[in-house]
Amino acid sequence: MKDVQEQKDYRNVYLNEVGIKKLNFFIDIKKKDGTWETTKAVIGMSVDLDESQKGTHMSRFVDVIQDNNRLDFNNMDNTLKIIRDRLEAKNSYINLKFDYFIQKEAPVSKKISYLDVGVDYKAWLKDDNFISEMxxxxxxxxxxxxxxxxSNYSAHNQRANVALTIRTDKFIWIEDLVKIAEESSSSPIYAMLKRPDEKYVTEYAFDHPKFVEDVCRDVKLKLDKFKNIKNYEVEVESYESIHNHSAYAKVIY
Incomplete structure (x- = not known):
């Protein structure tokens, strides 16, 4: 059968990226403790396209992820090399959006539950240089x-979100980033708490009051200790319980 994608294109226009987006597929992720976690991901993959080639081979992207869905983020440059070589390109890119589950132990009852955090991971291999953003x-x-x-008693408290964006050439464990955010907060969040745990968490938060500014600054100081991080962005949003707006702080490095 005629391979239309391999035909010559005479418009002389180089394309930085061509590929697929919004592919729903399951992936296995290697965790910090060496175990593997299966989760659903929304995947994008692309490569550059030479000005002389009419099109890329879209089905090969699906082949690659189906054959390489067990991902060690410490070794993502090899996955990108597979994409690049399979598509006969110079540069390759991948984007993964998924939920990652952190095993947590309740502070008093020691009950185990799982907290989900949202992850948006991007990596590219360009001119043989690897970089990732998460x-x-x-x-x-x-x-x-x-x-x-x-106040004479009590204090308003609420759920908040810390969004950490880091750019690095070496993987930083998701568990380590979660720890940084939680240690900078008034209290961590748990999926399951018994009454003794609720008492502990409530009182712990009361003993560790934090503005969003405090959380943002504390997270920044902890991130500064990681030498492999090239750039980062910290956003903290507190979904205020007694106001009809959120409180917000951001720092960029």
Missing amino acids: TVNIPITTLCPCSKEI
Whole structure:
């Protein structure tokens, strides 16, 4: 059969990226403890296209991910090399959006539950240089220092979100980023708490009041200790319980 994609194109226009987007497929992710987690991902893959080639071979992208759906993020440059070589290109790109589950132990009952965090992972191999960018959305609790200071008892508290975006040439474990966000918060979030746990978490948050500004600054100082991070962005949004707006802070490095 005639291979139309391999035909010559005479318009002399190089395309930076061609490929597929929004492919729903399951992937196995290697966790920090060495075990594997299966989750559904929304996947995009692309390569560059030489100005002389009419089109790329779209079906090969699906072949690649079906044959290489077990992903070790410490070894993603090899996956990108497979994409590049299979598509006969110079540069390759991948984008994965998925939920990642963190095993958590309740502070008093020690009950195990699983907290899901949203991950948007991008990586590219360009001119044989590997770089990755990852955004992790981590739920936390914030308790208002001002509310605590001016009230005779109690203080307003609410769920918040820390969005960490890091660009690096070496993988930073998702678990480590979750730990940074939680240690910078008034209290971590848990999927399951018994009554003794609820008492502990409530009182812990009361003893660790944080503005969104506090969380943002504390996260930044912790990220500064990672030498492999080239750039990062921290966004903290607190879904206020007594206001009809969110509180927000951001820092870019």
